[in-house]
Amino acid sequence: MKVTIFGSGYVGLVTGACLADVGNQVVCVDIDQDKIDRLNGGEIPIFEPGLEAVVARNREAGRLKFTTDVAQAVAHGLFQFIAVGTPPDEDGSADMQYVLSVARSIGQHMEEYRIVIDKSTVPVGTADEVKAEMTRTLAERGAAIDFDVVSNPEFLKEGAAVEDFMRPDRIVVGTDNPRTTELLRLLYEPFNRQQDRLIAMDIRSAELTKYAANAMLATKISFMNELANLAERFGADIEHVRLGIGSDPRIGYHFIYPGAGYGGSCFPKDVKALAHSAHKAGFPALLLDAVEAVNARQKKVLFEKISAHYGGELAGKTVALWGLAFKPNTDDMREASSRELMAALWEAGVTVRAYDPQAAEETRRIFGDRPDLVFCESAMEALEGADCLALVTEWAEFRSPDFDAVKAALKDPVIFDGRNVFDPDFLGRLGIRYYGIGRGNG
Numbered sequence: 306m307k308v309t310i311f312g313s314g315y316v317g318l319v320t321g322a323c324l325a326d327v328g329n330q331v332v333c334v335d336i337d338q339d340k341i342d343r344l345n346g347g348e349i350p351i352f353e354p355g356l357e358a359v360v361a362r363n364r365e366a367g368r369l370k371f372t373t374d375v376a377q378a379v380a381h382g383l384f385q386f387i388a389v390g391t392p393p394d395e396d397g398s399a400d401m402q403y404v405l406s407v408a409r410s411i412g413q414h415m416e417e418y419r420i421v422i423d424k425s426t427v428p429v430g431t432a433d434e435v436k437a438e439m440t441r442t443l444a445e446r447g448a449a450i451d452f453d454v455v456s457n458p459e460f461l462k463e464g465a466a467v468e469d470f471m472r473p474d475r476i477v478v479g480t481d482n483p484r485t486t487e488l489l490r491l492l493y494e495p496f497n498r499q500q501d502r503l504i505a506m507d508i509r510s511a512e513l514t515k516y517a518a519n520a521m522l523a524t525k526i527s528f529m530n531e532l533a534n535l536a537e538r539f540g541a542d543i544e545h546v547r548l549g550i551g552s553d554p555r556i557g558y559h560f561i562y563p564g565a566g567y568g569g570s571c572f573p574k575d576v577k578a579l580a581h582s583a584h585k586a587g588f589p590a591l592l593l594d595a596v597e598a599v600n601a602r603q604k605k606v607l608f609e610k611i612s613a614h615y616g617g618e619l620a621g622k623t624v625a626l627w628g629l630a631f632k633p634n635t636d637d638m639r640e641a642s643s644r645e646l647m648a649a650l651w652e653a654g655v656t657v658r659a660y661d662p663q664a665a666e667e668t669r670r671i672f673g674d675r676p677d678l679v680f681c682e683s684a685m686e687a688l689e690g691a692d693c694l695a696l697v698t699e700w701a702e703f704r705s706p707d708f709d710a711v712k713a714a715l716k717d718p719v720i721f722d723g724r725n726v727f728d729p730d731f732l733g734r735l736g737i738r739y740y741g742i743g744r745g746n747g
């Protein structure tokens with residue numbers, strides 16, 4: 306089948322590469338010329354495990370092409386996916402300008418029937434807006450060409466995106482036309498062989514399903530962080546509590562890890578956007594507002610622990626920072642907890658010696674070169690000359706370091722563990738002071 310994907314970021318590139326991998330002819334289009342040049346030069350602009358190989362073999366096979374030529378892209382695919390960004394506007398609402406600009410482009414260039422598929426995470430009602438924008442654009446041209454708009458939200462996780470796309474838990478398809486549902490079913494058939502995972506529904510429910518999924522996951526995290534803060538005040542250990550509640554199958558062990566707050570390109574913006582839509586609908590979303598507020602507070606917790614340990618005397622100190630990306634196995638720095646921590650440390654006159662296996666380049670792009678941010682080549686190098694160690698991203702390589710070497714390298718043997726990956730008792734026996742999240746020791 307012929308497929309066009311607007312947007313070659315985390316979602317568009319993975320979608321395009323995976324659809325090409327099962328034999329479709331895919332054209333990915335982006336407005337970022339540099340990104341398209343890099344992709345055409347065989348470079349992958351993001352770090353996503355396994356993606357490079359899928360892109361390479363499909364480019365070589367001629368099934369996956371990259372372009373900035375919108376007319377050519379619209380002419381190519383029966384399926385026109387919209388996978389562009391929907392970043393938060395200043396008021397927290399989702400900024401729809403990129404989605405609507407794609408709708409206009411398709412309306413301007415289409416010459417025959419097209420299925421327009423919203424894969425971006427968009428507020429309920431967006432499919433109607435896309436439809437209206439395309440209808441307007443077609444009318445301006447004096448063209449009467451049939452099209453359908455479908456909501457097909459994406460649930461992939463960065464760091465496991467290829468695997469998630471190839472073996473999805475579910476494929477949500479929201480349409481108002483049964484024929485389109487069947488065409489989407491055909492397109493997704495190769496990913497849907499073991500059992501039928503396609504869940505068909507009306508468009509608005511599909512749009513809301515994506516927000517509901519992310520809001521639920523964010524709620525689980527904020528709930529655990531709230532409990533972690535209580536555990537500290539009650540002298541309890543949230544890690545015991547986590548195991549104690551996770552064993553209840555109605556609760557389960559998934560996604561109940563306390564930590565230094567959630568980040569990334571999705572949870573923060575999607576919770577805010579859903580809350581904004583709720584307020585607009587005249588129904589203040591009390592729970593969503595609280596989830597967001599708890600997370601904002603949680604992102605400050607690690608700095609507060611560091612500051613309290615040093616009695617507020619932080620100027621001139623050096624902190625080794627393990628992890629920058631918002632989670633392991635990605636280089637994505639959007640809303641990463643490390644950003645808030647570094648900003649607070651810099652404000653207090655601290656130098657940060659940072660190491661991340663993938664996100665250093667992106668961090669440098671965001672913050673530029675500054676004397677109080679030193680990029681290190683390894684976890685151990687980050688400790689050189691540092692007063693203490695803070696961990697914000699639980700990359701596998703940080704989990705079992707040579708603690709004797711860590712202790713010897715730090716001026717003050719103290720670890721601030723923002724993801725509860727270390728064992729406080731073990732570190733205590735080694736003579737390393739340990740601060741975790743919700744572990745009874747403040």
Ligand SMILES: NC(=O)c1ccc[n+]([C@@H]2O[C@H](COP(=O)([O-])OP(=O)(O)OC[C@H]3O[C@@H](n4cnc5c(N)ncnc54)[C@H](O)[C@@H]3O)[C@@H](O)[C@H]2O)c1
Nearest residue numbers: 312313314315316335336337389390391403425426459463
């Ligand atoms: N990143 C994730 O893990 C994830 C998961 C599920 C859903 N989503 C949703 O998918 C959407 C895309 O997210 P992302 O992380 O891939 O974003 P991204 O910022 O990585 O990529 C978006 C791309 O769209 C391009 N673009 C903007 N306007 C364009 C236009 N008019 N024509 C063509 N290209 C254009 C940008 O240049 C950019 O390369 C968002 O709505 C996001 O919420 C993201």
